[in-house]
Amino acid sequence: xxxQTLLRRSVRTLTLVLLLVFCLLPILWLVLTxxxxxxxxxxxxxxxxxxxxxxxxxxxVRPGPIRAALLNxxxxxxxxxxxxMVSATLAAYAFSRMRFRGSAFxxxxxxxxxxxxxxxxxxxxxxxxxxxxxxxxISGLVILYAALLVPIAVWLLKTAFDAVPQDIEExxxxxxxxxxxxxxxxxxxxxxxxxxxxxxxxxVLSWNEFMFAYIFTSTRATTVPVLLAQAVGxxxxxxxxxxxxxxxxxxxxxxxxxxxxxxxxxxxSAGAVK
Amino acid sequence: MSAGxxxxxxxxxxxxxxxxxxxxxxxxxxxxAALLVGMVFVYPAxxxxxxxxxxxxxxxxxxxxxxxxxxxxxxxxxxxVFRQAFNFTLVYTxxxxxxxxxxxxxxxxxxxxxxxxxxxxxxLLLLPYMISPVAAGLGWGLIWGREFGLAxxxxxxxxxxxxxxxxKPVPAAAALMTTEIWRSIPFVSLVLLAGLAAIPSELYEAAxxxxxxxxxxxxxxxxxLLMPSxxxxxxxxxxxxxxxFDLIIALTGGGPGTSTxxxxxxLYRLYFRYFEGGSSAAVGIILLLLGGxxxxxxxxxxxxxxx
Numbered sequence: 001x002x003x004q005t006l007l008r009r010s011v012r013t014l015t016l017v018l019l020l021v022f023c024l025l026p027i028l029w030l031v032l033t034x035x036x037x038x039x040x041x042x043x044x045x046x047x048x049x050x051x052x053x054x055x056x057x058x059x060x061v062r063p064g065p066i067r068a069a070l071l072n073x074x075x076x077x078x079x080x081x082x083x084x085m086v087s088a089t090l091a092a093y094a095f096s097r098m099r100f101r102g103s104a105f106x107x108x109x110x111x112x113x114x115x116x117x118x119x120x121x122x123x124x125x126x127x128x129x130x131x132x133x134x135x136x137x138i139s140g141l142v143i144l145y146a147a148l149l150v151p152i153a154v155w156l157l158k159t160a161f162d163a164v165p166q167d168i169e170e171x172x173x174x175x176x177x178x179x180x181x182x183x184x185x186x187x188x189x190x191x192x193x194x195x196x197x198x199x200x201x202x203x204v205l206s207w208n209e210f211m212f213a214y215i216f217t218s219t220r221a222t223t224v225p226v227l228l229a230q231a232v233g234x235x236x237x238x239x240x241x242x243x244x245x246x247x248x249x250x251x252x253x254x255x256x257x258x259x260x261x262x263x264x265x266x267x268x269s270a271g272a273v274k
Numbered sequence: 275m276s277a278g279x280x281x282x283x284x285x286x287x288x289x290x291x292x293x294x295x296x297x298x299x300x301x302x303x304x305x306x307a308a309l310l311v312g313m314v315f316v317y318p319a320x321x322x323x324x325x326x327x328x329x330x331x332x333x334x335x336x337x338x339x340x341x342x343x344x345x346x347x348x349x350x351x352x353x354x355v356f357r358q359a360f361n362f363t364l365v366y367t368x369x370x371x372x373x374x375x376x377x378x379x380x381x382x383x384x385x386x387x388x389x390x391x392x393x394x395x396x397x398l399l400l401l402p403y404m405i406s407p408v409a410a411g412l413g414w415g416l417i418w419g420r421e422f423g424l425a426x427x428x429x430x431x432x433x434x435x436x437x438x439x440x441x442k443p444v445p446a447a448a449a450l451m452t453t454e455i456w457r458s459i460p461f462v463s464l465v466l467l468a469g470l471a472a473i474p475s476e477l478y479e480a481a482x483x484x485x486x487x488x489x490x491x492x493x494x495x496x497x498x499l500l501m502p503s504x505x506x507x508x509x510x511x512x513x514x515x516x517x518x519f520d521l522i523i524a525l526t527g528g529g530p531g532t533s534t535x536x537x538x539x540x541l542y543r544l545y546f547r548y549f550e551g552g553s554s555a556a557v558g559i560i561l562l563l564l565g566g567x568x569x570x571x572x573x574x575x576x577x578x579x580x581x
Binding site: 012015016019020022023024025026027029030033041042043044045046086087088090091093094095098100103106110113115116117118119120121122123124125126127128143144146147148150151154179204207208210211214215224225228229232237239242243246247249250253254256257258261262264265 | 296297299300301303304306307308310311313314315316317318319321322325332335377380381384385393394395396397398399400401402404405406407408409410411412413414415416417421422424427453456459460464513516517519520523524527538541542545546551554555558559561562565566569
């Protein structure tokens with residue numbers, strides 16, 4: 001009996017370790033490669049220990065396409081987070097607190113738009129965006145991203161608002177705060193963790209977004225993922241630079257994932273976000 | 275709902291005044307969100323269905339001839355690349371779905387119940403899901419590389435011949451699918467972990483008293499009670515795998531040749547390389563219908579099984 005549980009335990013641990021290696025190896029290898037010189041990258045057998053080179057990293061500080069792309073990515077993700085959070089907070093508040101005709105249907109319809117493949121919008125939106133001059137602009141991207149992320153944000157925020165007791169809010173309401181005053185002064189501070197997780201997710205998802213950026217930007221509003229994809233298509237990939245650029249794309253995500261891990265797990269499994 | 279001794283105020287003056295605006299207010303609050311989603315997803319989807327019935331070029335959208343369903347017929351009958359991509363997308367979706375469900379389930383079963391250390395592990399396992407798909411594609415590109423890749427190094431270590439992973443259709447598809455599975459495991463296991471946590475532990479205790487083996491426990495308690503979470507994951511994952519685009523662009527570029535083109539990649543190429551507005555609109559609608567039909571069939575099947 002003892003031996004059996006010991007065996008089972010070690011099988012369990014071993015499988016988990018293998019799974020962890022599988023999940024983390026490509027990421028670790030990417031980060032490691034960004035500190036290699038070209039010669040070290042092509043070494044056989046692959047080098048695990050080597051003298052790190054910071055050349056590719058230093059390049060990103062200097063003015064150039066990658067720095068411009070980084071600034072575009074940062075601007076796009078920040079504006080998207082702002083636009084998404086404001087519009088989603090208002091909608092989530094209505095769905096959580098108010099009773100009105102068609103509320104269940106409207107919420108369902110909003111969430112169901114996630115089932116429409118985004119690429120299906122490309123044909124029509126490209127014509128439209130060309131006409132109103134939104135192609136290759138950050139504003140154009142922000143509109144697309146906000147629309148992409150609003151349904152998830154509404155769902156997560158509605159869950160967060162539902163958890164705030166209504167009594168406290170009504171007390172403030174009758175004290176003359178008004179509905180939106182009560183929202184700003186009572187509900188939002190109490191739902192702060194939920195708001196934070198939602199904002200983080202929205203930021204990360206727009207920071208990572210590739211398809212819309214690839215289609216709707218060409219030179220001026222290019223984000224980092226697009227720059228990376230363009231470099232892959234070229235003949236003779238400069239792996240050292242490319243991996244450093246990819247790694248910088250990961251830095252905020254690492255940071256956020258570690259910091260907000262607990263809340264993220266909760267939010268993700270509750271919202272079934274994708 | 276806390277039913278405390280607090281008496282809820284009703285009919286206070288401030289409320290009576292706000293009553294008229296109260297009726298419009300929720301719609302006003304929803305308006306910005308609805309406008310965004312309507313403009314970017316709902317209107318284009320509807321308009322796209324209409325555009326798919328016309329023959330028109332991106333270079334001259336004004337000159338269009340109504341052709342009915344012939345764009346669709348043409349795609350299925352004469353467009354070799356489309357047919358290949360249609361099959362590839364289906365195979366890709368089914369294979370990656372099945373394998374990531376299995377691995378995700380194993381991961382969830384191993385991680386359940388969540389202790390402090392295991393929670394930390396989940397945080398790390400979350401990374402493939404959180405990072406940019408393009409960065410992930412690059413990271414895996416380093417592994418599939420021909421001379422310097424880790425995969426070929428490992429093959430060499432066990433005495434096998436190196437494989438030109440991204441230069442041949444079948445290995446390229448395998449490399450893509452492995453990367454896709456890697457990316458889905460966190461989401462699958464997370465949702466399943468939440469499902470596992472909701473199963474009352476008394477059931478297991480009762481089963482153990484009856485002398486059930488671990489395998490019997492999984493088969494008779496865990497899997498049936500996990501069905502709602504499993505259905506959710508299957509529907510979501512099916513729909514999201516069908517639209518694969520970013521990973522392909524970052525890893526194989528759709529090649530070698532057109533062997534790893536997905537429906538999304540075909541749509542993109544038709545539109546921007548061949549300027550075929552009508553046909554690319556039709557591909558979009560096909561993708562939309564495919565996702566809808568698969569989700570519907572699946573929900574119907576599980577609904578009937580439960581009854």
